[in-house]
Amino acid sequence: MSAAxxxxxxxxxxxxxxxxxxxxAGRAYPHEGCGALLGPATGEVEEAxxxxxxxxxxxxxxxxxxxxxxxxVEDEADARGLRLLGFWHSHPDHPARPxxxxxxxxxxxxxxxxxxxxxxxxxDITAWDVPGPDQPFRQLDLSIDPT
Amino acid sequence: MPVVKIPTPLRRxxxxxxEVPTSGDTVSGLVASLxxxxxxxxxxxLGDDGEIRNFVNLFVNGEDVWALSxxxxxxxxxxxxxxxxxxxxxxxxxxxxxxxxxxxxxxPEVTIEGQKRLKESSVLLIGAGGLGSPxxxxxxxxxxxxxxxxxxxxxxxxNLQRQIVHDTTWVGKPKLDSAKARLSALNPHLDIETYPxxxxxxNALVIMKDYDVVVDGTDNFETRYxxxxxxxxLKKPNVYGSIFRFEGQASVFWPDRGxxxxxxxxxxPPPGMVPSCAEGGVLGVLPxxxxxxxxxxAIKILLGIGEPLVGRLLLYDALSMSFEQLKLRRSPxxxxxxxxxxxxxxxxxxxxxxxxxxEIPADLEEITATELKQRLDAGEDLPIIDVREPxxxxxxxxxxxxxxxxxxxxxxLHEFDSSRTYVMQCRSGVRSAKAISQxxxxxxxxLLNLKGGVLAWAQEVDPSLPTY
Numbered sequence: 001m002s003a004a005x006x007x008x009x010x011x012x013x014x015x016x017x018x019x020x021x022x023x024x025a026g027r028a029y030p031h032e033g034c035g036a037l038l039g040p041a042t043g044e045v046e047e048a049x050x051x052x053x054x055x056x057x058x059x060x061x062x063x064x065x066x067x068x069x070x071x072x073v074e075d076e077a078d079a080r081g082l083r084l085l086g087f088w089h090s091h092p093d094h095p096a097r098p099x100x101x102x103x104x105x106x107x108x109x110x111x112x113x114x115x116x117x118x119x120x121x122x123x124d125i126t127a128w129d130v131p132g133p134d135q136p137f138r139q140l141d142l143s144i145d146p147t
Numbered sequence: 148m149p150v151v152k153i154p155t156p157l158r159r160x161x162x163x164x165x166e167v168p169t170s171g172d173t174v175s176g177l178v179a180s181l182x183x184x185x186x187x188x189x190x191x192x193l194g195d196d197g198e199i200r201n202f203v204n205l206f207v208n209g210e211d212v213w214a215l216s217x218x219x220x221x222x223x224x225x226x227x228x229x230x231x232x233x234x235x236x237x238x239x240x241x242x243x244x245x246x247x248x249x250x251x252x253x254x255p256e257v258t259i260e261g262q263k264r265l266k267e268s269s270v271l272l273i274g275a276g277g278l279g280s281p282x283x284x285x286x287x288x289x290x291x292x293x294x295x296x297x298x299x300x301x302x303x304x305x306n307l308q309r310q311i312v313h314d315t316t317w318v319g320k321p322k323l324d325s326a327k328a329r330l331s332a333l334n335p336h337l338d339i340e341t342y343p344x345x346x347x348x349x350n351a352l353v354i355m356k357d358y359d360v361v362v363d364g365t366d367n368f369e370t371r372y373x374x375x376x377x378x379x380x381l382k383k384p385n386v387y388g389s390i391f392r393f394e395g396q397a398s399v400f401w402p403d404r405g406x407x408x409x410x411x412x413x414x415x416p417p418p419g420m421v422p423s424c425a426e427g428g429v430l431g432v433l434p435x436x437x438x439x440x441x442x443x444x445a446i447k448i449l450l451g452i453g454e455p456l457v458g459r460l461l462l463y464d465a466l467s468m469s470f471e472q473l474k475l476r477r478s479p480x481x482x483x484x485x486x487x488x489x490x491x492x493x494x495x496x497x498x499x500x501x502x503x504x505x506e507i508p509a510d511l512e513e514i515t516a517t518e519l520k521q522r523l524d525a526g527e528d529l530p531i532i533d534v535r536e537p538x539x540x541x542x543x544x545x546x547x548x549x550x551x552x553x554x555x556x557x558x559x560l561h562e563f564d565s566s567r568t569y570v571m572q573c574r575s576g577v578r579s580a581k582a583i584s585q586x587x588x589x590x591x592x593x594l595l596n597l598k599g600g601v602l603a604w605a606q607e608v609d610p611s612l613p614t615y
Contacts, residue, residue: 030293030338032237055235058267060292062237067204067211070231074155078165084155087234093336094238102236105202109156112236133190 010141011111011127013045018144021115022122024050025090029120031059034089036073037111038082043140045085045111049073053089062101063089086111086129093117096124098137106130106137113142149226151181153188156232160187169228174205175218177228192230204231240266244336248290256452262290266336268449269293271358273346273374275322276300277434278364278388278441280312285442286362287330287337291449294330295340295358298322305615309431346370348493351377360445362386364438366425368415369495375400375408376493379483384455386444388437393430393465395437398456398475399444402484405457409490410478426574433465507580508587514595516607519570523547531570531597534582539574543612545604553578560589572597572604574615 025033034053039046051069055062065087077084087110091099096116098106106112108130116123127140151169153161161167167184171177178199182189194200205212206229212220222228240248240262251257270291272279275298286294302310302317302325310322317325323341330339342354346365351373355361361383363374371389378385384401387408400407440461447453460473483490514522522529531548533540540550551559553573563569563586571579571586576599583594597603605612 034234055237058237058263061263061267063235065234067206067231067233068209070154070234071206071209071229077155089236091238094241099237099239101239105233105235107156107232107234109159110232110234 009138010143011043011045011113012143012145014145014147016147017045017048018125020050021048021088021113021125024048025088025115025117025122026120028053028090028092029117030092032061032063032090032092033117034063034065034087036065036077036087037085037113038073038077038080039085040082042083042085043111045113046082048088049076051087060092084110086113088113088115090115090117090122093119096126098128103130103137108132111140112137148224149177149222149228151177152227152229154230154232157188157191157230160191161185172222173218174207174212174220174222174228177222178205178218202233204233205229206231239263241336244290247334247336251289257450261450261452265290265446265449266292268360269295269358270360270362270445270449271295271297271355272362272364273297273370274364274366275310275312275326276306276364276366277309277390277429278438279326279362280310281435281438282362282364282388282442282445283312283326283330284333285439286445287334287339289442289446290334290336291446292336293338293340293358295342295354296323296326297342297344297346297354298326299343299345309429309434311435346373348373348495351493352381355381355383358383360384360386360448362388362441362445364388364441371408372415373493373495376483376490378402379407380493384448386441386448386456388434388441390429390433390437392427393433395433395463395465397437397440397444397461397463398459399448401448401455401457406475406477407481407484409483410481410485411460411475413478413480413482430465433463436463436465507577508584511580511583512595513576513598514570515598516603519595519597519604520608529568529570529595531572532579532582533601534571534573534578535601539615542615543601543605545572545601545609548572553582556582556585557589560586563591565591565593568593568595570595570597573600575600575602 024035032053035048035050037045037048051065053059053063054066055064074084091114096114098112098114112128115125127142128137129140131138148168151167153165153167169177169180171180192203207215207220208227248262251262252259268291270286272283275296283294300322302313302320302322304318306313312329313325323343327339327341355377361378363385365371375385379402382402384399386399388397444456448455458475460475462471479485480487482488531545533548533550534553536552571582571594573579576596580596583596586594602614605614
């Protein structure tokens with residue numbers, strides 16, 4: 001990844017990919033839903049793969065992607081010549097802003113998409129990344145492509 | 148030579164490589180050789196203490212190293228080690244929630260962590276009546292994230308004296324709709340789930356299994372035993388409460404930690420022996436006290452604080468304003484939770500609402516209120532005997548009826564004439580059926596039961612009568 005790529009502050013998302021995230025987030029309600037974001041290059045999300053939220057105690061306010069699911073999805077991205085760009089997760093009845101818990105687990109170099117779900121209905125979606133160690137989330141522009 | 152797979156976010160610290168060949172005959176040796184090769188990885192893999200960070204998992208050929216021999220797991224040629232970053236997150240309390248629960252958050256026994264736990268928790272209320280009303284209101288106000296309610300009744304005017312989750316505008320409508328509207332208005336941050344059904348041996352386990360705590364607010368023994376048994380099979384704490392007239396009881400039956408309801412009362416009481424609130428009355432504020440205790444116990448259990456009311460039966464007497472505690476022990480002969488248990492699955496009881504069907508003659512002859520009115524108007528000789536209590540008689544009565552309370556019936560048989568046909572009547576038709584049973588034993592044969600009692604009379608014949 002070049003420095004220019006790392007500084008990209010716009011995330012492009014196809015309409016069908018957005019719809020897939022909205023559908024899965026609504027389906028997971030009242031639990032948090034989550035999934036992986038794959039694409040050819042930084043900031044270009046081509047595919048959103050739903051993953052099971054494996055949090056058992058508190059699935060309504062927590063999400064966990066199992067290590068096995070992470071390995072599988074990264075292997076798939078590598079095999080298809082795509083990049084694992086990051087992950088999306090939903091906030092049931094909560095704003096689409098990353099929480100302090102989200103920050104604790106965030107990795108530099110992985111994109112975080114957060115979608116609010118209100119009473120089972122998907123609402124706002126926002127994109128974030130962590131520009132450096134110990135830095136807060138930085139909001140990215142989200143551009144929805146019609147195709 | 149083992150190979151290490153670098154996760155996407157760390158590849159830029161490994162020369163943009165997905166895989167790095169390393170040396171090392173154990174996992175810890177491999178990590179050391181990887182860091183020698185790619186020193187920029189160090190802060191991402193190791194914490195300040197030099198140990199592998201909590202947020203990093205290591206897998207060898209698809210197995211978690213901690214399920215193998217940890218960092219000492221031996222490695223050989225061709226083994227593949229995968230570095231897996233932990234991917235997780237979640238929501239915190241919103242600013243509105245923090246403002247709402249401020250008085251909880253400042254208590255060291257609750258704090259923001261405890262409040263989050265309440266939000267993650269779930270309580271199932273059996274019944275949206277006297278006990279379920281205050282219990283559900285306080286649980287909702289306290290922020291218990293998911294509240295389920297089982298009830299199939301509609302709001303009746305006579306409920307409003309104590310069932311404070313409902314109000315006058317909901318009379319005639321389902322209690323669940325009323326309760327859901329009220330609780331959602333009180334706290335919009337919750338899920339209120341409703342089950343418009345009676346609890347049965349068929350559905351009890353399915354409904355209860357997804358809840359952390361069950362609050363028993365039932366008014367009948369059938370459901371109480373069913374709730375107790377289902378909680379035992381599911382190992383869920385059962386917060387018990389019961390009320391009658393001026394007295395209430397509460398306890399927590401927590402499987403494997405203390406006794407269950409059957410340790411106290413192995414089998415339901417003889418049918419009809421224990422009157423229900425509909426028959427015996429209840430002080431309106433009494434369920435407020437007991438339901439409040441049940442909500443308190445549920446919240447303590449969810450937070451894991453204090454001493455739960457396990458192995459203790461709390462007795463409350465409103466008239467003397469006194470609380471008493473009885474020690475309860477697990478019964479070594481309990482038919483449900485002891486080593487001598489005989490109950491291995493849920494069962495239904497014939498007893499319902501304290502009514503003993505065996506006391507009611509199978510060949511009971513009934514008359515409807517409308518028919519009775521017609522026959523009286525036609526001049527037929529049909530004396531009506533009201534077997535209710537004098538204080539019930541004072542509320543409403545059918546004109547011309549004679550009061551003979553059920554308890555005094557056996558002493559007043561001489562007042563009956565076996566050549567006449569009597570219409571026996573009470574509030575709803577249950578006690579009058581028992582009276583017919585007694586009179587038949589004494590040799591009387593010409594007896595009709597007024598179907599639905601004075602309530603039916605008020606509905607079909609004289610709407611001006613007050614009912615209770």
